[in-house]
Amino acid sequence: MVFIGLDIGSVAAKGVLLTGESRHRLLLPTGWSPGETGKNLIEGLLRQSGLRRSDVKRVVATGYGRVALREADRTVTEISCHARGVAAAYPDAGTVIDIGGQDSKVISIGRGGKVLNFAMNDKCAAGTGRFLQVMAAALDMDIGELGEAEDPSQDVTINSMCTVFAESEIVGLLACGISRGGIIAGLHRSVGRRVAAMARRLGVRERVVLSGGVALNRGVYRALQEELRWSVTVADDCLFSGAAGAALLAGEMD
Amino acid sequence: MLTELLEDFWAIREKNVIKIKELKEQGRKVVGIYCTFCPNELVIAAGAIPVGLCGTRDEPIAAAEETLPRNLCPLIKSSYGFAVTDTCPFFFFSDLIVGETTCDGKKKMFEIMGELKPVHVMQLPNLKGDGLYFQLWVDEIRRLRARLERELCAGISDEALWEAIDLVNRETRAVKEICDLNRQDPPALNGLELLAVVWSKGFSADRSGVVDMLVRLKEALVERQFQAAAGKSCCCPGPGREATSVPQWSRPRVLLTGCPVGLGSEKVVRLVEEKGGAVVAMENCTGYKTLELETGREHDDPIVALAHKYIRIPCSCMSPNQYRLELLERMIADFNPCAVVDLTWQACHTYNIEAYAVERLAAEKGLPYLHLETDYSASDREALKVRIEALLEMAR
Numbered sequence: 296m297v298f299i300g301l302d303i304g305s306v307a308a309k310g311v312l313l314t315g316e317s318r319h320r321l322l323l324p325t326g327w328s329p330g331e332t333g334k335n336l337i338e339g340l341l342r343q344s345g346l347r348r349s350d351v352k353r354v355v356a357t358g359y360g361r362v363a364l365r366e367a368d369r370t371v372t373e374i375s376c377h378a379r380g381v382a383a384a385y386p387d388a389g390t391v392i393d394i395g396g397q398d399s400k401v402i403s404i405g406r407g408g409k410v411l412n413f414a415m416n417d418k419c420a421a422g423t424g425r426f427l428q429v430m431a432a433a434l435d436m437d438i439g440e441l442g443e444a445e446d447p448s449q450d451v452t453i454n455s456m457c458t459v460f461a462e463s464e465i466v467g468l469l470a471c472g473i474s475r476g477g478i479i480a481g482l483h484r485s486v487g488r489r490v491a492a493m494a495r496r497l498g499v500r501e502r503v504v505l506s507g508g509v510a511l512n513r514g515v516y517r518a519l520q521e522e523l524r525w526s527v528t529v530a531d532d533c534l535f536s537g538a539a540g541a542a543l544l545a546g547e548m549d
Numbered sequence: 550m551l552t553e554l555l556e557d558f559w560a561i562r563e564k565n566v567i568k569i570k571e572l573k574e575q576g577r578k579v580v581g582i583y584c585t586f587c588p589n590e591l592v593i594a595a596g597a598i599p600v601g602l603c604g605t606r607d608e609p610i611a612a613a614e615e616t617l618p619r620n621l622c623p624l625i626k627s628s629y630g631f632a633v634t635d636t637c638p639f640f641f642f643s644d645l646i647v648g649e650t651t652c653d654g655k656k657k658m659f660e661i662m663g664e665l666k667p668v669h670v671m672q673l674p675n676l677k678g679d680g681l682y683f684q685l686w687v688d689e690i691r692r693l694r695a696r697l698e699r700e701l702c703a704g705i706s707d708e709a710l711w712e713a714i715d716l717v718n719r720e721t722r723a724v725k726e727i728c729d730l731n732r733q734d735p736p737a738l739n740g741l742e743l744l745a746v747v748w749s750k751g752f753s754a755d756r757s758g759v760v761d762m763l764v765r766l767k768e769a770l771v772e773r774q775f776q777a778a779a780g781k782s783c784c785c786p787g788p789g790r791e792a793t794s795v796p797q798w799s800r801p802r803v804l805l806t807g808c809p810v811g812l813g814s815e816k817v818v819r820l821v822e823e824k825g826g827a828v829v830a831m832e833n834c835t836g837y838k839t840l841e842l843e844t845g846r847e848h849d850d851p852i853v854a855l856a857h858k859y860i861r862i863p864c865s866c867m868s869p870n871q872y873r874l875e876l877l878e879r880m881i882a883d884f885n886p887c888a889v890v891d892l893t894w895q896a897c898h899t900y901n902i903e904a905y906a907v908e909r910l911a912a913e914k915g916l917p918y919l920h921l922e923t924d925y926s927a928s929d930r931e932a933l934k935v936r937i938e939a940l941l942e943m944a945r
Binding site: 359371372373374375398410411412413415417 | 931
């Protein structure tokens with residue numbers, strides 16, 4: 296039987312199609328119309344797998360754009376989907392940390408990916424991909440370049456939690472002649488500190504698995520490990536944990 | 550029948566604006582009240598009308614922020630905003646406003662509110678028990694009695710006070726009996742209906758009339774539960790019922806605790822119900838927080854009797870506040886919730902900090918727990934939705 300999981304995030308839309316034997320995945324920018332993007336994901340996954348729409352038993356959508364999808368049979372929150380997706384790949388996972396475009400969350404999980412407890416960032420963008428995106432723009436860089444460009448040997452601290460204030464703070468640091476690499480390392484530490492505090496408040500259980508797009512940034516990964524003082528595993532296919540979880544949950548529903 | 554009874558509660562506020570206006574014209578006095586700590590019995594015994602004041606809507610907050618700081622609790626800003634923009638009819642009709650020092654924000658806001666109307670502030674001790682703290686509270690209730698007598702030009706006799714005590718005790722019992730019907734599964738009332746009943750009653754000019762309404766509603770609800778048990782249709786579309794099509798019996802039961810909620814600030818209750826949960830009980834000011842508290846007859850002095858009742862209210866301004874946790878523990882046993890939602894209005898430090906103890910209690914009981922810090926605005930609806938939905942997924 297064929298199931299599709301769609302994770303429509305604020306920046307990227309991820310789709311996973313599961314048949315009994317194979318797994319297909321597709322990544323698209325979410326753009327301005329989450330509904331349209333979801334449709335494109337399904338079509339793309341079907342093309343990739345050579346299947347027809349009628350072969351698909353169920354579609355489960357997650358992510359902030361989940362409600363905009365007419366094609367979805369059910370919607371499930373990102374919390375449950377990330378927990379399920381990570382637990383499938385790492386059965387010994389106890390904590391999932393997901394840093395996405397506009398949310399960061401820490402999920403305590405038990406057997407089979409059952410959600411025991413969770414915490415999410417507040418209304419503001421501190422400790423999320425959006426924070427890094429705005430800072431990258433201020434440094435005239437692409438967000439994908441940040442991880443490689445940092446210089447962790449420099450001890451730069453970004454104090455502002457607010458994205459807007461942090462932006463002025465780095466403008467000030469640049470004016471003082473602080474290097475870009477040092478500032479980037481400071482930004483990564485800021486995200487790491489914020490997320491680690493949230494995780495410690497919830498209670499960290501081994502093993503800690505990092506998912507979401509920001510997990511691809513080696514600097515954040517390093518900073519998070521340092522701040523958390525736990526070893527962290529970056530999920531294989533970290534972008535698709537939520538979508539994979541949604542596809543698995545689609546297969547487990549009555 | 551039941552539908553009409555519930556609609557009567559939804560309509561209390563509107564109807565009573567006109568009623569209170571008429572009574573005012575006939576010379577009756579009105580005392581505006583913000584908080585459950587105010588002994589309504591004294592106002593009733595003075596022959597005046599105690600009435601709840603508006604403070605649960607977002608609309609007047611912008612006006613309040615012209616005077617008050619932005620990072621203040623929405624309840625304080627809304628209360629002041631309604632008063633300063635003259636959009637709360639009950640405030641308009643009030644001859645005297647009674648406030649309490651339940652938090653620093655309110656205490657200082659009342660000083661400014663005093664420029665609009667006569668405001669009497671009761672100094673509340675933050676410690677329960679005997680000794681000087683209790684004596685202070687007794688003296689404060691006496692001081693309120695004297696102020697009411699002076700301001701309303703009316704004597705308050707002990708006899709009238711005992712009568713008023715009986716009336717308020719009867720009301721407390723009637724409300725509790727309705728709330729307790731939600732111990733059953735499915736609950737007798739959905740969260741919005743429950744809120745409409747417990748919150749709206751405070752706006753009525755006719756206290757014994759409200760008790761009658763509550764008694765009639767309870768009978769009708771028992772009748773409906775009886776019919777449902779007998780297999781007859783129990784579907785009763787009324788205000789608040791249209792929110793979602795999930796049947797009542799398959800909804801995860803949610804216990805709401807924390808800051809006060811009223812119509813206008815019911816967004817968390819509404820979201821829980823929209824997302825398929827059922828708010829079966831509310832441990833907050835309009836809800837269960839005061840429902841176990843009746844004024845006892847064992848004291849000769851009615852003022853001392855009142856002081857004993859009111860000082861027990863488990864508001865987070867009390868330190869320590871053990872009774873709140875005991876009450877919650879009892880409610881968890883009685884209402885059998887699948888999850889606990891703890892609501893803190895932005896900048897309410899005391900409830901925000903007590904969340905630590907409530908979370909621990911929920912964990913001990915094995916219940917999923919969600920602490921939400923928010924305000925009256927709709928800006929974080931989507932963020933709240935994800936959290937509430939995830940909580941309900943955990944509870945299922």
